[in-house]
Amino acid sequence: MKKTAESSTVVGALIITIMFAAAFTVPGGNDQNTGFPIFLNSTGEPSTPVPFTVFMVSDAVSLFTASGSVLMFLGILTPRYGYQDFLISLPLKLMIGACSLFISIVTMAVAFCTSLFIMLKGRLVVFIPITLLAGLPVILFMLVQSQLVFEIYSSTCRSHLFGPSFATLLGKYVWSRLLISRLFIRRPRDN
DSSP, X not given: OHHHHHHHHHHHHHHHHHHHXXXXXXXXXXXXXXOSBTTTTOSSOTTSHHXXXXXXXXXXXXXXXXXXXXXXXXXXXXXXXXXXXXXXXXXXXXXXHHHHXXXXXXXXXXXXXXXXXXXXXXXXXXXXHHHHHHHHXXXXXXXXXXXXXXXXXXXXXXXXXXSSOHHHHHHHHHHHHHHHHHHHSOOOOOO
């Protein structure tokens, strides 16, 4: 779990760096007078503002989901854990981190394809093969990571075959945390 979290943190950090830089170096550049992106309110091509909006939204979603995945993976690496945390807390963090990293990679590919569409001005002869090639890493990542996520899900959430169900474990986890917090929080005394 630590090795997976470490390698996924590196991937997430790379995506954060790329998407942060792409947000400020937009396709087409910026207007020298106003500083706004050129393709934001383009009057020459009516189809350009929609792909530019898709580019900016997918870039932002990729940046934020990669940030979320890195935080989840750092949550696995940094604190100390007890025995109970290996039943619910850590697998849940790993599943959330892997799923948000996958969403980040998908939206990064969408941002790339959209910027390519903007720069090529709709030349489908070049755009379609490159878009198909851009989808290949997304499919490969999905195939590799889906097995990990499914195994974690089946061992955590579907463990009722070998022991208590996920809902029972989650309920015990929440109630034990609530009980501990009630025991150790001091309340002011009434005079």
